[in-house]
Amino acid sequence: MLVKKLMRQNETYIFFVIVLLAFVIQARSGQFFTPNNIVDLASALVVPGLMAIGAFMVIISGGIDVSFPALASLSIYITTSTLLDMNYQGGMLLPIVMVCVLGALFGAVNGFLIAQFNLPPLIVTLGMSSVFRGFMQGALNSRQLATIPEGMSSFGTSALFVAQNRTSGLSSRMPVSFLILIVVLIIIFFVLKYTMFGRGLYAIGGNETSARRAGFNVWKIKFLLYVIVGVIASLAGLIRVCMMTQCHPTNMLGMEMMIIAGVVLGGTAITGGTGSLTGCMFGTILIVMVQNSLILMGIPTFWQGVFLGMLIIIGTGISAYQVVRANDPARKNLGRARL
């Protein structure tokens, strides 16, 4: 029964792919199942993982957000440069609060435009992405900030524990920010499953008109959604800056495609309404694994793009094919035909 249920779920298949890939990498390099590699992977997962959670929520609601890297870049740039200007010496609390407030504010702009005027989310976020970027480069005259406040860099480099690879002598730190990913995951898991807001996202993604008729406040849900996504993306941006111990205004731009690809790879329907947070995380893990581990296999980095592209096309192609098959009326009726 359980096996049967698992076999019907997309998550099971992507899990198998992850395991398979892990063994392939292990067989080729002997480096996959080493403590430091696992920790490296976990560390590399934090930022994409957080961003994927936000992208996932938007896609579930039937929308799409391509502005979150630009949004995060802007809020983190404002935060870092302001803190540097005031020669901030404190801990992480103020940066986190600042970046969250800014993220909420910018997300609210997206949310307002989408909810109020019923504009297509792709158009709004594509436009806002450009606005955020232009504002940062034009009005704020952004440039690379080689140093960041002490509190932020020490947070970025502090470790929960250090994993050591005895044979190679390499060691990797498990960043404290991994805990933030876990906390956000747990919160959003709860929100999606046990709040009417979360169920409302699924309902809107399934059928917006029906959701309105059922009594969901569609305006409020959409608005709140983009605010939350703005906050999560900005938080991810902050963590990235802390881990890199410098603030680069443009190096997150373009991440959106990889993140959305991971979400869709995890079985989330791009048309909205269907998908699970587990699948979304698996999809992101797969993307991060491919990015990190091709190096272990001695494959030149420029092949990464080819591999990832193929993975995305095959992965989403299979699920799209399954949808088409499930909706083929001829196949459905086959059961009724007496042949």
Add this chain to the structure above:
Amino acid sequence: MDQEAFPGGIHFAQKGSDTVMAQSLLKAVDVKKSFAGVNALKGINLEIYPGEIHCLAGENGCGKSTLIKVISGVYTPTSGHIEMGGKSYNKITPIEAIMNGVQVIYQDFSIFPNLSVMENLAFNSELADKRKLVNKKRMRQIAQDAIAKINFDVDLDEKVGALSVANKQLVAICRALMFNAKLIIMDEPTTALTRKEVNALFQIILDLKAQGIAILFVSHKLDEVFEISERFTIMRSGELVATGNTAELDDKKFTYYMTGREIEDLTFTPENVSEEPVLEVQNLKLDGYFDNINFSLKRGEILSITGLLGSGRTELALTLFGMRKADGGTIRIDGKDVILNAPDKAIENGIGYVPEDRLTEGLFLPRSIGDNAVIAEIDKLAGKLGLLADKTRRDEGERLIRRLSVATPDANNACNTLSGGNQQRVVLAKWLAIDLKVLILNGPTVGVDIGSKRDIHEILHNLAKEGLGIIIISDDLPEILANSSDILIMRGGEITASLKPSETNVAELSGYMM
């Protein structure tokens, strides 16, 4: 409020429709509604009594939907008022309508295909209670109670999208019943149902009536109106043209009220039938769908193919149009063997196909009517270098839509501005543009009102007389009997009978189908 507030209703339901009318459940008084100067409702007076089955009929665009939306509070009437639950409302909000026990089951059922039956059923009441958190236990209880009301046996954890159309409708009905419904408005509830499912639905409607719940049944299907309703109201271009007991209504009156014209019965008599068959099919086979299909069609004939859903009739049509590749057998056009493995091969051989669901399959709805009409001959219209002159395309489009008298002020309007019957005509127009030998129509009048249906039949008769071989796939048996020269019945992928319409009747045909 609950049912005890309407003692008259229960009394009425027990005595039946011929007793003196009890206090009405809902009364619309001189309701007018206009949109940007267009009068959609021109002073409607409608009364609905507790526990009655009331049929609201009218052709597409007559104002039925507007009236429903006024009653359910979606639209505010321009003037007039609505009386419900002893109160008079100049404007009613959706919430007030629900509080007064009015529930609407829309054609699309307003369901969430991606969510479970439980959530689909429980959301409305959870939201009405302004709950913020999900309590699975309570929701399951709500859903359980809801399906128990009509003894609906369904897995609450199943996704609604995986249910059959009939079961989706039952989910919508269960949901409507949760709010102490006194009036359930069903908007064309039988459109996508099989005959068996319609019977089950009617049984449920009778059960609801027995509980004192009134049903406003929106339909334009004559036989259903007679079968289920006790009273009827017929609307035409925003006006109420007739209301009364169904017992006093007959086919002729119904049609007259609906269309405003006398429509004589049209029967097809083949003329100019060719000597040689234009299409011959021998031992045609598609694995898993049909086998051993043999028939021939002459120019000037109309061949009807009928059968239940899953009998292979649609797949046969698709195979003849090259959408599916046959696994065996031969197809001959004008005596020559042809291989039809793609639609353009079929078109090359003079075979045209009008799909079942004209809205999703046959037309580019957002594109202009003219563009849609010329699409099948687009290659011919192209000049040197394969480029398309705007003027040629437009002139040809206008010529075609005039030929089939499509009712539109401008061929440049988008196709989705047309009514169902007119859309069907555009689909026909696009096939008339090319030199056709055989035209296959799948469910040509599904969802089309009486007036347009009559027009479509007339067009088909004329096309046959002009020398076209026509195949109609339909399960509308009266339509088949009146409009064909031969009838084939399919069951389980085989032809079970081949009959002449003059030698058979509805009962015999359905006997062969089962």
